[in-house]
Amino acid sequence: MYICKDCFHDEELRSEVSVNGSSDGVCAVCGGKGKVMDFSEFYGFFTTLLELYSPTVNSNKTIVDIIQNEWHFFKDKDVAMVLLADVIQANNLDYSIADFVDYTDDICIRVAVWDRLKTSVKEKSRFFTNMDEFAQYNYLTAGKSLHVGQKLYRSRITPVGQKKIKCDKMGCPPKELATAGRANPIGIPYLYLSDSAKTTYFEVRAVYLDKLSVGTFRIERELELVDFIYDVNLFLVYNDDTTSLKEIVIKKKIIDAISEDLSKPLRRYDSELEYVPTQLICEYCKRIVGADGISFESSLHKGGRNYVLFDDCSAKCIRVDSHEITKIDIDKR
Numbered sequence: 154m155y156i157c158k159d160c161f162h163d164e165e166l167r168s169e170v171s172v173n174g175s176s177d178g179v180c181a182v183c184g185g186k187g188k189v190m191d192f193s194e195f196y197g198f199f200t201t202l203l204e205l206y207s208p209t210v211n212s213n214k215t216i217v218d219i220i221q222n223e224w225h226f227f228k229d230k231d232v233a234m235v236l237l238a239d240v241i242q243a244n245n246l247d248y249s250i251a252d253f254v255d256y257t258d259d260i261c262i263r264v265a266v267w268d269r270l271k272t273s274v275k276e277k278s279r280f281f282t283n284m285d286e287f288a289q290y291n292y293l294t295a296g297k298s299l300h301v302g303q304k305l306y307r308s309r310i311t312p313v314g315q316k317k318i319k320c321d322k323m324g325c326p327p328k329e330l331a332t333a334g335r336a337n338p339i340g341i342p343y344l345y346l347s348d349s350a351k352t353t354y355f356e357v358r359a360v361y362l363d364k365l366s367v368g369t370f371r372i373e374r375e376l377e378l379v380d381f382i383y384d385v386n387l388f389l390v391y392n393d394d395t396t397s398l399k400e401i402v403i404k405k406k407i408i409d410a411i412s413e414d415l416s417k418p419l420r421r422y423d424s425e426l427e428y429v430p431t432q433l434i435c436e437y438c439k440r441i442v443g444a445d446g447i448s449f450e451s452s453l454h455k456g457g458r459n460y461v462l463f464d465d466c467s468a469k470c471i472r473v474d475s476h477e478i479t480k481i482d483i484d485k486r
Contacts, residue, residue, distance in 0.1 A: 311365060325343065
């Protein structure tokens, strides 16, 4: 079966067809004309990936649902159904395109390490939690850098009667006033920053006509962070051949689960107990990984990135601007 690049959404797969496809032809899936490639050339990659799943009664998702929702390889579900069915039939996998599937049991057990760790630290042992099971695979490493001179932002609601908060008051609160946060325990302040002023508006839950003091912070030294936005292209990883696809999938799912908890805003009726697992992870990043901080996606501002620096001297507030919220959007789900 010959296919064109437009059958794929993934840029690396599209590039593979563009670079290594044969002369012009007609795509067997969408009927498009142009450079085409025999889909069997991709059997190795997709078979290795599909072998990470097995049929189960505990799922309500097909392989098409999972592949499209988690990895976005194909243009749409119709194309995914045709091509994945071809892989399954050609390689005699133990499930059909219509079966409900999930990751194999061994993958599910390893991915659930984060849930087990959360239960342990919240319900069993707060200060002497066993991290060995989590630590043995080195899922978290310091890699993403913040460079000297780079600018990040932090906002605070300006108190009534003040024009704006001064630079020396825009950083961490003193230890005796430091409340528990998603990353820091009570009494141990960390510096929370964002990639843009707009992201900070969402993070401080600013409302209509709020006046904000928006601080611009300059990074004072080279910083190594644990990045919880783990973007990985499975096709590139497969061709690299240095790490198994299975290990990369497990790592991504664990990091994504931690990232979701880091990004999750505390609701009015939530207990601060919900912070404890992510506080533990940040302490792990600081003490065991040796990182200067972490970065993760903002759940309140799509596309925004948040940073937590363990040492507030790593960044200096160099200016403060006064902003007023003049428009808000409210949505529901």
